[in-house]
Amino acid sequence: MKFTEFIRTPLFLRILFVISIAVIFFISGITYKHLTRLSESSDEVNRAYEMTLQLEKLMSQIKDAETGNRGYIITKDSTFLEPYLYAKLRINTSYMVLQHLTDNREQPNDHLVLLKTLIDSRLAQMEKSILLAQQNKTTELQQNLLKGKTTMDDIRQCIANLTDLETKLLPIRQEDYKNNFSITPIFIYIVILIGLILTVLSFVKISQDYTELKKTNNQLLIANESGNIAEIVGNFGRWEWDIEQNQYRFSDNMFRLFGREPGTFEANLDNYLKYVHPEDVAYVNRTMTKMMQTNDLPSFNYRIKREDGEVRYFKSVGKLVTNKSGEQVLVGTTSDITDEYNTTKEIEERNRELERSNKELTAFNYVASHDLQEPLRKIQTFISRLNDKEINYLSETGREYLERITVASDRMRNLIDDLLQFSRSNKAEKEYESADLNFLLENSKQELSSIIEDKKAVIISDRLPTLNVIPFQIQQLFTNILGNSLKYEKEGIPPQIFIAAKKVKASDEEQLPKNAGDSYYKISITDNGIGFEQEYAEKIFILFNRLHNKNEYDGTGIGLAICKKIVDNHKGYIFAKGEPNIGAVFTFYLPTDLKNN
């Protein structure tokens, strides 16, 4: 695996290339040397032929000199001396050529030196013969001629030896030449072959690289295009700042963000700043200067003025990236966040409005709790004074009126108290804390103890869980539901109330909506009271909604609305089921894992 990876690296290619060049150089060197040797051995062969030729020539020239010499001795005609003298000159030249041919050889030199001595002595004998012939010393001449014959025989022998030697050497040199001649093409062939292999390898590699490059290029193109689309959809643009070259590059959408067509102005900081809102230019300039110093651009927001004069809100962020060649580039994105900005502003405005109305509500609460209660309290106190002290001075009608005033003011008192309780259950700022629901139920039973006693009611409950709740609200919830059941009892039958608790999965409960949480505690409170028509099951939780005339049952129509509010505060659900003359079931679901924010 690792080796195949190595093969793909540029380093491997370079190494391969250098090795190939070295091999070609080496083989070329050898080939050159070989060719030199080939030409040398061919020279040798030529020289051997030349030697033989020159030796024969030399022999014939000596013979020529001898013939001339003899002719003169016999005839004493000086015309014979002419060829003799000419032959003497040519003998010297031939010898010089021979000597030159054997310059770089060692072996034949001994023979040549011997040959030279013999030729010189023969020539000297010929000279002596001419001199003796001129003095007519016949005896001495005869002796000299005889000596000349012996020397001539030696010369012939010596030349024969030399020729013999050359003849013997020639086949060896020819063999050598032949060998050289047959090896040389092999070297040339190998060089060509290696060259060819290298070319093929290079071609394969290049075409492979090219295919890969094309593939990568295609992928890059697709990535680029999807990047462009993402930019358009996401309303953002990309830019790069080459730190060393101080060059900028903007993506196409960058130009569009300014309301311009891609590439219609040069990508640089000055052109960018031209679009920045005049009031923000100083800030952006400062940030950019800081970016150039620190090579970092933390997210920052500013306004720009587009080509058409529209003001947009931009957000830019950048990060330093070092590419594979070691160049540092600061890459960044700029997004048009105008829509987000406007939405946030709208939400903020709405929040402020809500806060305002919440404050008004709080103020209203205070008015209701304090200022409304005070006159009512006085009215009620005066009524009690009238009832105590002045009742006897009133007529029958007056007493009845007073009675009605008492009832009306009591009702108003209830209404104010319930309303206060309702608005108090509105507050979501209460913290959830772990509370034992058994304890809370006990507390509310305590609150209702006098009514329970009066009506001889029986309340039976399962063991309730300990949950994260707003304790006083859950107690209120029990009090209101139990109070409801006690109030709407069946004439003459003591109320019986059953409280059941069960941990359930939301998916198993049909009543719960699909988006409900996972698990809940389901608490059902069943009574044997007068019940109600099922069609009113939802209506009874609405504020001020009452099923009965206030002459039959007193009530403000707030109690169950408070229950709904409390269960809502706990992210739970409440439902009612009724059957006339049988009873009612109030079921509420509380999440098992309520957490404070």
Add this chain to the structure above:
Amino acid sequence: MIKEYIYIILADDDEDDRLFFTDAFSEMKINTKVDTFKDGVELMNYLNDSESILPNVLFLDLNMPKKNGIECLHEIKQNDRFKDIAIAIYSTSSSEEDIEETFVCGANIYIKKPSDFNTLKKVLSDVVTINWQYHTSGLNKDNFLLRL
């Protein structure tokens, strides 16, 4: 002259409430002397006069013009001369914040004004006849608010 009565002072800006208050005491069988002031400034002027007789129990309305009940409470608690006066807060409000604040400031009991005259009589007689020493030593937030 030997003091045989319980001296009671009420500071309340509401005329009706002052009337109910004095009526209630006049109908009781307890020997009391009741004085009323119509705001905090009047009350403090009286208390700060060294000639004045100090009350056994002081009823303080919270919401008063010029100087409210909380301010009066602060001034009284800062002066050592008033340390024997039992202070009862007497207010329409039953808000948690008011109860909390007056408790922390050192009031002895908190009464929410009732809307029935007979209840009022009972509350006031209870307050006046409390063994203050005992009540004060065992004072906690639960028995601070006098439940009716």
